[in-house]
Amino acid sequence: MTRQPAHPRRKIRYVNPRLQGGAALLFAGIIGAGGTVFGVLAGKALRNTLLAAAVRGHYPMRSAYEIVREPLAGYHAALFAGIFLAAAALFLVLAVAARRGIGRVIQALRASADRDLSTPTRARGFAEAARLGERVDGARGETLATLRSIREEANRLAGDGVPADEFRLRWDALKQSIRGIAP
Numbered sequence: 001m002t003r004q005p006a007h008p009r010r011k012i013r014y015v016n017p018r019l020q021g022g023a024a025l026l027f028a029g030i031i032g033a034g035g036t037v038f039g040v041l042a043g044k045a046l047r048n049t050l051l052a053a054a055v056r057g058h059y060p061m062r063s064a065y066e067i068v069r070e071p072l073a074g075y076h077a078a079l080f081a082g083i084f085l086a087a088a089a090l091f092l093v094l095a096v097a098a099r100r101g102i103g104r105v106i107q108a109l110r111a112s113a114d115r116d117l118s119t120p121t122r123a124r125g126f127a128e129a130a131r132l133g134e135r136v137d138g139a140r141g142e143t144l145a146t147l148r149s150i151r152e153e154a155n156r157l158a159g160d161g162v163p164a165d166e167f168r169l170r171w172d173a174l175k176q177s178i179r180g181i182a183p
Contacts (some may be wrong), residue, residue, distance in 0.1 A: 022126070023094055027087060034083040042075040094126070101129025108136055117144040143181060150177050 046068055053067045101123045108121040117140045123133030153174050157167070 026090055026094075030086045030090060031083060034079055034086070037082075038075055038079040042072060045071040045075065097125035098129065099125075101125025101133070105129065105133050105136055108133065108140070112140055112143075117141070117147070146177065146181055150174065150181075153177075 049068055049071055102125070104121055104123040104125075108119065108123075111117075111119055121133035121137050123129045153170070157170055157174065162170070
């Protein structure tokens with residue numbers, strides 16, 4: 001008998017919790033607030049409806065569902081509409097914030113392509129976009145510092161009257177630093 005080969009387990013990949021955690025808590029807060037408002041308002045309405053049914057007597061109704069159907073249906077519709085609209089508005093606000101933050105990072109990268117490495121990103125929106133902007137600013141700052149040191153070394157190399165062997169060594173080192181920026 002031959003054994004069937006074991007299937008490799010698929011690796012689970014998670015999105016960064018810093019990116020999704022706050023948004024998930026906001027959506028959970030909307031659902032919790034909607035449930036609380038529904039519970040309070042529907043509870044009052046159902047209590048009054050059941051009290052009126054108890055005073056009237058239960059004989060004209062066939063089931064308890066007939067007693068609470070109308071007020072409960074309205075509250076369920078209001079609960080669905082309220083949570084849907086609030087979640088949709090929150091989604092749009094988060095999408096605009098993400099777009100604004102990533103847009104600033106994209107503008108900074110485009111400015112880098114146009115040889116502007118000193119203008120800060122100032123990414124706003126959500127915290128992860130701000131962190132990304134700080135990382136892009138850090139990389140741009142390191143690149144700018146490296147370019148300045150290469151320029152200074154090239155100016156020193158051009159101005160110094162060094163022997164050919166030392167010139168060749170310094171020139172090779174300068175080419176290596178240039179390759180570190182632009183391979």
